[in-house]
Amino acid sequence: MAENTLKINAIVVQASQSGENDKILTLLSPEAGKLSVIAKGIRSLKHQSRNACGVLCYSSFVLKKIKDGFYSLVSAELSESFRTLSEDVVLLSYGAYFADLTRMCVQNGMEAAEEVRLLLNTLYVLCKKPQNAPLIKAVFEFKIMELCGIVPEFSPQCPCGKGGTHFCVSEGEIRCGEHKSHDAVLVNAPQIKICKYILESSLRDALFCEYDEKISVSLSALTEPFLAFHLGNLPNSLNYLHQIVKKIS
Numbered sequence: 001m002a003e004n005t006l007k008i009n010a011i012v013v014q015a016s017q018s019g020e021n022d023k024i025l026t027l028l029s030p031e032a033g034k035l036s037v038i039a040k041g042i043r044s045l046k047h048q049s050r051n052a053c054g055v056l057c058y059s060s061f062v063l064k065k066i067k068d069g070f071y072s073l074v075s076a077e078l079s080e081s082f083r084t085l086s087e088d089v090v091l092l093s094y095g096a097y098f099a100d101l102t103r104m105c106v107q108n109g110m111e112a113a114e115e116v117r118l119l120l121n122t123l124y125v126l127c128k129k130p131q132n133a134p135l136i137k138a139v140f141e142f143k144i145m146e147l148c149g150i151v152p153e154f155s156p157q158c159p160c161g162k163g164g165t166h167f168c169v170s171e172g173e174i175r176c177g178e179h180k181s182h183d184a185v186l187v188n189a190p191q192i193k194i195c196k197y198i199l200e201s202s203l204r205d206a207l208f209c210e211y212d213e214k215i216s217v218s219l220s221a222l223t224e225p226f227l228a229f230h231l232g233n234l235p236n237s238l239n240y241l242h243q244i245v246k247k248i249s
């Protein structure tokens with residue numbers, strides 16, 4: 001194989017239109033990390049790799065290097081399309097948010113084996129257990145925090161020994177009403193219990209666990225401010241997800 005040719009497995013996490021018939025894809029590959037790829041003519045119905053280049057497709061790619069981190073598509077063969085997700089607008093919105101958040105957490109030039117594994121496993125379980133989507137979202141968010149090295153602590157008590165009633169976003173810990181930080185949000189015992197379980201469990205156990213739906217939904221009030229504080233912002237696809245969920249409920 002030519003020196004400037006790269007053969008990798010990767011998931012498409014973003015696809016933006018370019019010119020009349022092209023797309024710029026963002027791929028996350030376990031071994032090669034985050035790559036930008038120009039896919040010439042991919043919007044044509046006749047393009048042979050078209051079905052392997054949609055967002056959330058996990059495919060085997062042959063790429064030609066243009067410069068560091070930037071490639072052009074030679075061919076792509078689909079391995080997994082997560083079709084269940086593309087057939088449901090709510091599930092697709094969850095998937096798009098997971099893909100965007102993963103993309104934000106992988107820096108250029110970094111390997112992404114753990115991040116891609118997390119994303120693929122999360123999408124897989126989302127297809128299998130769509131009714132658990134709010135809990136799967138929380139699991140994904142906590143596990144990506146771990147990969148980014150930002151791990152909150154869910155002790156049932158404030159460091160002073162009193163029972164914890166607030167989750168302090170900037171501190172990433174539980175405190176009592178007296179010692180809470182300015183950005184604290186109210187937290188209850190069932191929320192603390194499931195957050196602790198997710199953080200202490202393997203990805204598989206956490207993704208497949210079952211928990212009260214209302215509490216699962218409420219975890220967004222803890223995970224989202226914490227992620228936003230550490231990442232600076234959250235992807236627009238999260239707003240979109242909230243709108244869609246609100247609309248159908």
Ligand SMILES: [Zn+2]
Pocket residue numbers: 158159160161162175176177178179
């Ligand atoms: Zn205290």
